[in-house]
Amino acid sequence: xxxxxxxxxxxxxxxxxxxxxxxxxxxxxxxxxxxxxxxxxxxxxxxxxxxxxxxxxxxxxxxxxxxxxxxxxxxxxxxxxxxxxxxxxxxxxxxxxxxxxxxxxxxxxxxxxxxxxxxxxxxxxxxxxxxxxxxxxxxxxxxxxxxxxxxxxxxxxxxxxxxxxxxxxxxxxxxxxxxxxxxxxxxxxxxxxxxxxxxxxxxxxxxxxxxxxxxxxxxxxxxxxxxxxxxxxxxxxxxxxxxxxxxxxxxxxxxxxxxxxxxxxxxxxxxxxxxxxxxxxxxxxxx
Amino acid sequence: xxxxxxxxxxxxxxxxxxxxxxxxxxxxxxxxxxxxxxxxxxxxxxxxxxxxxxxxxxxxxxxxxxxxxxxxxxxxxxxxxxxxxxxxxxxxxxxxxxxxxxxxxxxxxxxxxxxxxxxxxxxxxxxxxxxxxxxxxxxxxxxxxxxxxxxxxxxxxxxxxxxxxxxxxxxxxxxxxxxxxxxxxxxxxxxxxxxxxxxxxxxxxxxxxxxxxxxxxxxxxxxxxxxxxxxxxxxxxxxxxxxxxxxxxxxxxxxxxxxxxxxxxxx
Numbered sequence: 420x421x422x423x424x425x426x427x428x429x430x431x432x433x434x435x436x437x438x439x440x441x442x443x444x445x446x447x448x449x450x451x452x453x454x455x456x457x458x459x460x461x462x463x464x465x466x467x468x469x470x471x472x473x474x475x476x477x478x479x480x481x482x483x484x485x486x487x488x489x490x491x492x493x494x495x496x497x498x499x500x501x502x503x504x505x506x507x508x509x510x511x512x513x514x515x516x517x518x519x520x521x522x523x524x525x526x527x528x529x530x531x532x533x534x535x536x537x538x539x540x541x542x543x544x545x546x547x548x549x550x551x552x553x554x555x556x557x558x559x560x561x562x563x564x565x566x567x568x569x570x571x572x573x574x575x576x577x578x579x580x581x582x583x584x585x586x587x588x589x590x591x592x593x594x595x596x597x598x599x600x601x602x603x604x605x606x607x608x609x610x611x612x613x614x615x616x617x618x619x620x621x622x623x624x625x626x627x628x629x630x631x632x633x634x635x636x637x638x639x640x641x642x643x644x645x646x647x648x649x650x651x652x653x654x655x656x657x658x659x660x661x662x663x664x665x666x667x668x669x670x671x672x673x674x675x676x677x678x679x680x681x682x683x684x685x686x687x688x689x690x691x692x693x694x695x696x697x698x699x700x701x702x703x704x705x706x
Numbered sequence: 707x708x709x710x711x712x713x714x715x716x717x718x719x720x721x722x723x724x725x726x727x728x729x730x731x732x733x734x735x736x737x738x739x740x741x742x743x744x745x746x747x748x749x750x751x752x753x754x755x756x757x758x759x760x761x762x763x764x765x766x767x768x769x770x771x772x773x774x775x776x777x778x779x780x781x782x783x784x785x786x787x788x789x790x791x792x793x794x795x796x797x798x799x800x801x802x803x804x805x806x807x808x809x810x811x812x813x814x815x816x817x818x819x820x821x822x823x824x825x826x827x828x829x830x831x832x833x834x835x836x837x838x839x840x841x842x843x844x845x846x847x848x849x850x851x852x853x854x855x856x857x858x859x860x861x862x863x864x865x866x867x868x869x870x871x872x873x874x875x876x877x878x879x880x881x882x883x884x885x886x887x888x889x890x891x892x893x894x895x896x897x898x899x900x901x902x903x904x905x906x907x908x909x910x911x912x913x914x915x916x917x918x919x920x921x922x923x924x925x926x927x928x929x930x931x932x933x934x935x936x937x938x939x940x941x942x943x944x945x946x947x948x949x950x951x952x953x954x955x956x957x958x959x960x961x962x963x964x965x966x967x968x969x970x971x972x973x
Binding site (some may be wrong): 513516562576667 | 880888
């Protein structure tokens with residue numbers, strides 16, 4: 420069930436004085452079971468790209484293929500793509516509207532035309548997945564909940580459609596550290612249970628913790644793509660693009676510049692191991 | 707999806723007309739409207755046309771823009787013309803074709819009303835094309851401030867207009883985002899019958915209202931935090947000032963009105 424982007428490009432407001440090209444020449448294959456992180460500077464086209472994955476935006480050039488089928492062929496194919504590819508927007512809690520949490524989460528499944536039993540089952544399932552107690556908050560108004568809970572309701576609203584591919588646009592923006600950890604664990608679990616995940620993020624530490632592949636956009640074009648280890652080892656190049664690197668990569672880079680023998684690493688555990696080895700093995704003199 | 711809505715028609719170029727004080731431009735527009743209605747003879751419109759042409763020339767607006775402002779009026783124009791033409795009751799009979807009778811008074815009215823309509827729309831669109839909405843509200847506030855004495859809340863009105871104008875693009879963007887988010891959950895805003903479509907708007911309208919109230923609360927808080935307490939004793943960053951250009955522009959409108967009044971006397 421891969422998504423293939425062929426030479427994708429999007430220009431906003433073609434033919435008006437406000438015409439602006441957001442992305443161009445993007446060719447990318449998102450394989451099953453990947454947890455792909457999409458990073459880039461503000462305005463690099465990350466969100467625009469994400470909105471092509473479920474046909475919310477129609478490409479100006481190129482195609483988006485899901486299972487080898489162009490998803491923009493007809494209104495029906497667009498709608499079908501939206502049930503396979505779930506997109507969670509930035510600040511998704513702003514889209515809640517129903518009287519109760521259960522009804523809100525059931526909005527997607529209702530639009531799919533499922534039976535009431537199936538809808539109930541899916542809502543319960545989705546709430547379990549994001550760790551919301553069904554009996555306790557299911558009948559509350561979503562507007563009574565805390566920010567972190569609201570975001571999980573919104574996430575559950577997309578998960579209830581059982582998408583095979585989940586696209587998250589800045590899922591942790593504006594969350595406190597606790598809520599953020601909780602949400603990232605949800606994402607990790609979903610991925611380990613077989614959902615393909617595409618995550619747009621500014622937080623390199625989130626990306627380092629989760630991603631199996633990192634794709635870097637710069638000014639609407641594909642700049643880099645590879646495993647996180649490879650991408651985050653290029654500290655200078657990322658910094659030149661105005662991007663952060665994970666704290667651990669930064670530290671490793673700094674220590675290497677000081678002449679210490681630290682391998683390329685981006686995870687905390689790796690850094691701890693490397694430092695331990697260095698200290699036990701009689702470190703070279705550091706002035 | 708909703709991006710194509712543009713707010714106002716402000717056309718940003720630098721021209722003598724753009725630089726005029728907004729109060730001058732508002733007064734000129736009022737004066738121009740008066741002049742258009744004072745004209746009684748067809749040749750009188752030549753004076754108005756000359757004035758308008760001069761204003762357009764000085765404002766450096768593309769003629770295309772001006773013509774575009776008349777376009778939405780086509781139907782109304784045709785309606786006005788046809789109604790007046792066929793239903794003018796008095797005057798000499800010019801043409802009779804079956805039950806259709808055209809009299810000279812009807813023809814006269816048809817031409818007058820249509821010309822007036824075109825002049826009014828083009829004239830007032832020069833105001834909105836050359837003045838940014840916020841500048842325009844500044845001008846309205848200043849012009850209305852003498853009315854404060856009789857209790858008219860000029861500053862509050864202007865502040866409300868400014869805030870409303872400021873938030874139109876923000877809310878448009880927000881609506882676009884929510885619409886996409888609900889579309890991603892399979893909502894359909896474009897098909898179905900009237901009732902289905904109205905129901906489909908709920909998932910858009912509820913979050914939009916919630917967000918509008920949230921923004922209003924935030925804005926009120928931010929304004930209070932910066933000690934906003936209404937118009938009393940408030941100074942401005944851009945002080946409106948009449949200059950030589952403003953006086954000559956007003957004199958020009960004065961002349962226009964004088965000429966149209968003269969035209970009535972002559973005939």
